[in-house]
Amino acid sequence: MTVLLQLLFQGVGIGAVYALVALGFVLIYRATNVVNFAQGQFAVVGAYGMVVTTADLGLPYWLGILITLAVMALFGALFNLGVYYPLRNRSFLPVVISTIGASIFITNIILGVYGPEPSMLAPMLDAPGISLGNLFLDAQYLTIIAVTLALVALQYLFFEHTLLGKRMQAVSQDKEMASLLGIKVGWMIMLTFIYSAMLGGIAGILVAPILFVSVGLGGQIALKAFAATIIGGFGDVPGAIVGGIAIGVIETFGAYYISVPYKDAFAFIVLFAFLLLRPSGLFGEKVSQKA
């Protein structure tokens, strides 16, 4: 029983990180109809933001988080202006390639400036975690789960109960109609990029103390997050969260009960199954409706 709970806790914890990155994928996809393949690198930028502010400059952790989030917001805006905006009237493919290019660019800039050494980031809380008998709840994983829950709740309130949130939803549903109703579509997309970059940054900040900080961090998470968005139903917000946590739990249990070396495969086996049997995902609408 302890083993079961331990695996569940660990799976939900790492799944929450996948979910945060997956949310970033989904929000940008809904707003722009393109997949942002640099979403994983947003996490890397966020993680390095924390290393620079807390480890290098010695600032307090909370200040480091605030500065990093501000930097992520600016980064999201610049990313929109540099990577998406010039190509906004082009088809799907040029924009996707543009985001892949941006991802390679970001990776190498960080490598050039910060070097290849993995860096360390202290966990958010001083306490190592909570022991309940044989069960150990790592404080950082607890933080990850709590922050993810809080973000999901806030996001729900924002999109369903504020005018700005409803405008952003309107843009994601039908840009032309939204534009005719006087919604500034360009600004809504800008806000989406800013928010997605901050989400990615938060994922990076949260996972950095566990996986260490290196340029490889983004790729590890982004691939699973991408699988999570497809399992959840591409473009669906609750789907991204459920998909992310499902992948975390499935791979952790699969590793323990079936095979550790094939741990990474479980996420993709589930992905294949969904693509074959239910391409629209758990919560997804039919592709024809979206188009």
Add this chain to the structure above:
Amino acid sequence: MAARNRQSVRLGARFAALAALLAGLAAAPVRAEDLKLGMVVPVTGAAAESGRFAQWGAQLAAEEVNAAGGVLGRKLVLVTEDDQTSNPGGVAAFNRLASDASIVAFLGSIRSTQTQAMDPDVRRVAKPVFFGGTDPELTRSGDPWLFRCRPNDAYSAKVIAAFGVNELKLKKWAVVYSTDAFGSNGHKHLVEELKAAGAEVVTEQGYANQATDFTPVVLAIKGSPADVIGSYFTFEQDLGIFARQLRQLGVRTPWVGSPSIVATTALRLSGPALYGTYGIADFNADSSPEARAFADAYKAAHKAGADNFSSWTYDAVKLAARAINTAKSTDPQAVRAAILAIRGYKGVEGTYNFDANGDGLHGYNIVKNDNGKVVFIKHIEFAP
């Protein structure tokens, strides 16, 4: 027009500077009369940090060789190519270097899996390649051009088993290993050696590199009757994550690891989680006067502790220079014969006695992580 030219020159210079920055190399100019050694090294990818250490070690050796008169009276220079920490990258890097006919010999990879990938091209190019991968099969597959500058894992497994069973008196083993070529061969040999030593392997846990979570592995060990862990980790980040989760979940059994457990990066990332563990180390600064001198020179130059990533490339450059000087020629066959004839050469990794397979070293040091400081315990040497 002139202004535009100037501008494009400036732009070009910026790109060149950026390229040099990204490659992490301030390449010295190579002249035609210089004697060139090609070096395949990770500049990007998961092992990029160790690639920098490898270059520092090789550079230090090249400087010393040149200060002592060079090779055949010529200046020794290193030409590097990035292997991107991947097998295709390693093969491409080796072939790019090999297309330069004036390169006399090569430093290959410390990764067994990359060395295995490069092997067909090494045979085709037919020039000496020094390498650091420790999979025993690499020198047993009949490639006459591979020369190993680290003891292979047939020895590492023997030493882990001998130390754990005979000195620590522990008989119930959990074996944790990466499923790449290095880890799975280490695993195979360790299990054989443990059985031969009369110990019992109670759980065998493989994992794929760049893992994010080791909870399933740790729980399997915790649920087994193991009283000691033997490990073959390829990357220090994986080792760091495993070590922390192992301690968090309350596993305190002794642990004897392959050399990555005492690598500089592992010590930095893992901190207290590795205190009290044992490792086998091909390089240890206190194992010989030569190792001590190298560690001091390395520290003076780079403000960092030397480890096996830099020590094997240091030895490889020295061995290449020595063999070419002895052969009085850069003819590959003559250099090969000279390498195989090396006996009793005191390198920083140990004393080199090349056997017919191309294995230079035949023993390991046992060390202990004493509150973050790597302490030399003893050296175990086997007959070649």
